[in-house]
Amino acid sequence: MVDIVFVEPSGNRVAVNINEGWSLMQGATTGGVDGILGECGGSCACATCHCYVDEDRLGELPAAGESELDMLDNVAAERRPNSRLACQIKATAALAGLVVTLPDTQE
Amino acid sequence: MFSFDPYAPSVDADPFPYYKILRDEHPCFWSKQAQMWVLSRYADIVTAGQDWQTYSSASGNLMTELPNRAGATLGTTDPPRHDRLRGLVQHAFMKRNLEALSGPIREIAAGVAETLRDKRQFDFIDDFSSIFTVRVLFAALGLPMGDEAMVREKAVLMVQSDPVTRAKGPQHLEAYNWMQDYAAGVIAERRANPKDDLISHFSAADIDGDKLDEREVLLTTTTLIMAGIESLGGFMTMMGLNLADHQDARQAVVDHPALVPDAIEESLRFNTSAQRFRRRLQKDVELHGQTMKAGDFVCLAYGAGNRDERQYPNPDSYDIARKPRGHLGFGGGVHACLGTAIARLSAKIAFEEFHKVVPVYRRVAEHLAWMPSSTFRSPLRLDLAVH
Numbered sequence: 001m002v003d004i005v006f007v008e009p010s011g012n013r014v015a016v017n018i019n020e021g022w023s024l025m026q027g028a029t030t031g032g033v034d035g036i037l038g039e040c041g042g043s044c045a046c047a048t049c050h051c052y053v054d055e056d057r058l059g060e061l062p063a064a065g066e067s068e069l070d071m072l073d074n075v076a077a078e079r080r081p082n083s084r085l086a087c088q089i090k091a092t093a094a095l096a097g098l099v100v101t102l103p104d105t106q107e
Numbered sequence: 108m109f110s111f112d113p114y115a116p117s118v119d120a121d122p123f124p125y126y127k128i129l130r131d132e133h134p135c136f137w138s139k140q141a142q143m144w145v146l147s148r149y150a151d152i153v154t155a156g157q158d159w160q161t162y163s164s165a166s167g168n169l170m171t172e173l174p175n176r177a178g179a180t181l182g183t184t185d186p187p188r189h190d191r192l193r194g195l196v197q198h199a200f201m202k203r204n205l206e207a208l209s210g211p212i213r214e215i216a217a218g219v220a221e222t223l224r225d226k227r228q229f230d231f232i233d234d235f236s237s238i239f240t241v242r243v244l245f246a247a248l249g250l251p252m253g254d255e256a257m258v259r260e261k262a263v264l265m266v267q268s269d270p271v272t273r274a275k276g277p278q279h280l281e282a283y284n285w286m287q288d289y290a291a292g293v294i295a296e297r298r299a300n301p302k303d304d305l306i307s308h309f310s311a312a313d314i315d316g317d318k319l320d321e322r323e324v325l326l327t328t329t330t331l332i333m334a335g336i337e338s339l340g341g342f343m344t345m346m347g348l349n350l351a352d353h354q355d356a357r358q359a360v361v362d363h364p365a366l367v368p369d370a371i372e373e374s375l376r377f378n379t380s381a382q383r384f385r386r387r388l389q390k391d392v393e394l395h396g397q398t399m400k401a402g403d404f405v406c407l408a409y410g411a412g413n414r415d416e417r418q419y420p421n422p423d424s425y426d427i428a429r430k431p432r433g434h435l436g437f438g439g440g441v442h443a444c445l446g447t448a449i450a451r452l453s454a455k456i457a458f459e460e461f462h463k464v465v466p467v468y469r470r471v472a473e474h475l476a477w478m479p480s481s482t483f484r485s486p487l488r489l490d491l492a493v494h
Binding site for chain 2: 019021022023026029030032038039040041042043044045046065066067070074090107
């Protein structure tokens with residue numbers, strides 16, 4: 001299990017214990033975190049699990065693939081250099097304590 | 108001794124008591140009848156869905172696979188080929204790109220609903236959901252009108268399986284072949300007269316300069332037609348059944364149409380039509396004291412995961428206020444349903460328009476005849492009485 005800290009649009013911080021191998025989107029939605037939808041179920045097809053990853057740790061994540069970069073063009077909130085789709089990031093022990101901030105809007 | 112046979116008519120009719128035993132006593136169960144493992148707990152299904160490297164789809168995803176289909180469709184390929192194939196079609200299915208369809212979908216829904224006015228009793232499937240879904244699909248894919256009834260009949264047949272032989276029967280294979288011929292005709296027509304639509308783009312597409320092979324174009328188109336008609340129709344029928352059986356929920360949704368999306372999500376969790384899909388292991392996996400071997404097939408019982416009390420408290424209660432996030436009604440992970448946005452949009456509009464004409468309805472028959480299918484679950488007929 002990996003602890004990930006989500007910052008909801010209200011500023012509320014929620015620590016979620018996510019099964020290793022699950023995506024951060026799956027962990028956040030089943031964990032009841034606000035500010036993330038994941039409408040497509042994790043197939044990188046809707047851009048509603050947009051998040052901003054802690055910039056200092058961005059380099060620890062596997063880089064976004066082609067389909068994620070393509071889908072990031074479709075996010076509703078501002079796209080920033082640290083924008084990622086939470087369905088494409090798998091929880092691994094190395095990411096323990098990662099802070100992930102959710103945007104004001106997903107659609 | 109407990110057994111779980113996804114071909115048994117008793118499982119078609121009511122899989123949920125079996126699922127509970129599976130989850131509680133046999134969370135990693137070898138089904139002798141299906142010749143595959145069955146995973147039934149929410150967390151195990153999510154884990155498998157996320158791990159496509161271990162749980163491969165390339166040997167087919169339907170519980171009873173159709174011949175020559177594995178490896179040629181979105182649901183039956185693994186990344187990276189899958190991602191490239193999906194990249195070609197998924198933009199057409201994104202929510203924002205479907206907005207233009209909402210007017211035509213509403214017109215179709217209102218028109219079909221209107222035919223029910225003043226009827227005292229009707230079959231929700233024959234008289235509403237199947238006519239609606241086939242017309243929506245034809246509008247979405249720009250298919251020529253005229254063959255709707257036949258296309259619908261074949262789409263429904265091809266997903267079925269024979270409960271005795273535990274395989275596809277001749278009538279199911281005939282329907283599958285018919286659908287491939289139909290799709291081939293549409294593809295040939297679009298190549299001769301390209302339009303700005305999904306099938307035209309898809310049938311002309313290259314992947315990294317490597318043209319899609321003919322089997323991919325044909326079987327992906329065939330699958331889109333099958334899913335668009337059978338899966339959406341089956342889901343809408345299950346939702347109609349839920350609202351007919353839960354009068355408080357029906358009344359709430361009729362009084363406040365803004366609650367329709369909540370009823371859709373709860374229906375996707377409670378008893379969606381896509382009950383079970385399969386994967387094939389690429390390596391040995393130890394789970395709940397069992398060793399599943401590389402090469403074994405594994406059933407992901409989405410319908411069981413959606414009723415897992417470890418994830419959803421009081422899971423056998425249909426509660427439209429539940430807002431069941433993360434449900435498995437569309438599967439999950441890289442192979443989650445391509446059509447989530449069009450399915451949600453279509454079902455929402457359909458029930459809004461249906462309720463304007465038929466606000467009060469009840470189920471007529473206590474026992475329903477269920478479709479024989481190891482993968483999908485919906486009734487063959489759903490008579491509703493209006494009172």
